[in-house]
Amino acid sequence: MFGIDSFVVTVPSAEEHEIRFSAEISVANDISCYGLEYVLDEPVNVSGSLSRQEKDVFLSLSLKGEVQTCCTRCLDPLRIAFDEVFLYLFSASQDIEHPSEQEDSDVEYLIVDVPSLEQTLDITEQVWESLILSLPQNPKCREECPGLCPFCGKKLESRRCDCAASLQDEKQTGFSVLKGMLTDES
């Protein structure tokens, strides 16, 4: 279902304040999303903390790693580091209003309703979801990358092609031909 092994964490007991965890995960297969291919050839560091407030468990999830993909403009291979934090609230309280919504409106938790709180929590889905969200959606080798010529596919950076100039000619010729055809028909 997910491209990673299952990730299970220990839930703090009602009295405990916080549990911290850290692990390296590997992503076996390339990920295709946002119209690109992402290769995670190095392990990704997944760390975080869990804290409990009665029937709610707050999870702060941090993902750190490097991904190989390509520039969306010139298609050059790129290696990009990512370091992101995601906040989840696992709630077994079945309350309509969750504590996070009442307390701090600046902090946004993604709420996951769970039927009950066990000693462990399977957060594979949240780790996978966070990993996908950590991938750069519009990677560029540099902000002002000129990309490829849309006509001949050559890199505009290394060598300027003559496409723009010849296209101008072609447009004129094409228009003249069309004009000629219309004149012939009438």
Ligand SMILES: [Zn+2]
């Ligand atoms: Zn580029």
Ligand SMILES: [Zn+2]
């Ligand atoms: Zn060109």
